[in-house]
Amino acid sequence: MAKTKTAFFCQQCGAQSPKWLGKCPSCGEWNTFVEEIVVREEKAGKGYRMPDAGNRHPIKISEISTQTDIRIDTRNEELNRVLGGGLLPGSLVLIGGEPGIGKSTLMLQVALHTKDIKILYVSGEESDQQIRMRAERIGMKNPECYILTETNNQVILQHIDRLQPDLVIIDSVQTLYSDLIDSPAGSVGQIRECAAELQKYSKITNTPVFLIGHITKDGTLAGPKLLEHMVDTVLQFEGERNYGYRILRSLKNRFGSTAELGIYEMHDNGLREVTNPSEILISQREEPVSGVSIAAMIEGMRPLLIETQALVSTAAYGTPQRSATGFDVRRLNMLLAVLEKRSGFRLGIKDVFLNIAGGIRVDDPAIDLAVVVAILSSNEDKPVDDKTCFAAEVGLSGEIRPVNRIDQRILEAEKLGFEKIFVSKFNKKGLDLKKLKIEVVFVRKIQDIVSKLFYS
Secondary structure: OOOOOEEEEEOOOOOEEOOOOOEOOOOOOEOOEEEEEOOOHHHOOOOOOOOOHHHOOOOOHHHOOOOOOOOEOOOOHHHHHHHOOOEOOOOEEEEEEOOOOOHHHHHHHHHHHOOOOOEEEEEOOOOHHHHHHHHHHHOOOOOOEEEEEOOEHHHHHHHHHHHOOOEEEEEOHHHOEOOOOOOOOOOHHHHHHHHHHHHHHHHHHOOOEEEEEOEOOOOOEOOOOHHHHHOOEEEEEEOOOOOOEEEEEEEEEOOOOOOOEEEEEEEOOEEEEOOOOHHHHOOOOOOOOOOEEEEEEEEOOEEEEEEEEEEEEEOOOOOOOEEEEOOOHHHHHHHHHHHHHHOOOOOOOEEEEEEEHHHOOOOOHHHHHHHHHHHHHHHHOOOOOOOEEEEOEEOOOOEEEOOOOHHHHHHHHHHOOOOEEEEEHHHOOOOOHHHOOOEEEEEOEHHHHHHHHOOO
16 A cells, blocks of 8 residues: 655645744745645546647647737626736736635626526535526526535536536635545635646636635745746736725736726625626715815726825824835835925824725825825815816926826716816926816926925
């Protein structure tokens, strides 16, 4: 009888070691190594054999066809945008998110609303009856949607081979287990082995596969880091529980941009696509309030207008507080230092709180000017006109720096009814102001903003 081989795997990053280690040399985490059984020799060769696996042969790169594959329309515009225009045949897509955020609902909607293709939805977490109840709530529109409740990866692949679906959805990869590995489902070895088998099937048969994945308490995808390297696309489904909308981000995409963003709103009958995100990112008020400004930012290919809120107050304790929600607190400290050093505002002895309305997190430098205006508005207790928005970066010397794709930002602000937008003076070149109905104000330094908004 062959001897069983074991190894130790880091449950955080998937690093392998022949012996137990207290600290992982790869990710630096403590007490994450767990002993797992490696493939038994007597079980070798009992795995599922992929069809036509031996027909592959090396070919010259000049002989490879350059014909662009036709992408599959998921009938979900937000998902299509994040994927880069649709689902590419033979791609392996991993979508992760917190429990209850709506991953299964989103994938079931795709399975039920995508027409003219055969879809197999494999669930290892819910029963047939539970899926049927959710499907009735969402609305069943695709008669070619098949449901399979199974966790054995070999059995799943055999059903796939018999059914020959055009799209496979696995919910979730952490619930699968392979007979080739003796460790429990969800372990590093099982996730790696099951994902590798699904990847091999996807590439050989040119069938796209969606993998739903869990995340850890740190917000990263559970399982080995190798899982993210194996797949073609990694999507993050996120959102605040106190808000009704969800955000779909692309963290990795071999066939499209990684800066795209999809926004959904959760309803009783499923997820609704938000075609105009500014409607949920800008609050409606009856009267002007100080400390509020609107920023025109770009996320991927989409221009967005978001609300920036700031509160400046006298420090109640000895040390002033600096807090930012949805914005990098280090960049907030930098902007406060610029305001104090270059513009003479005494903010070092005051508490400063910053919030991006709606719970969205932004990293576009063009939001700098809106942040500065919101802080100054709260500090001076003077509201900013709600029909005015801002799009510029702030430098360390206090200059207003230009940002890219300024024409798209201006057109989006004009479309949403804004009357005035402040941009950098260096963005003036190439703009045709005669075609614009919105007033474009060019500024060079922070002092220009202060004089035009608060002391005019």
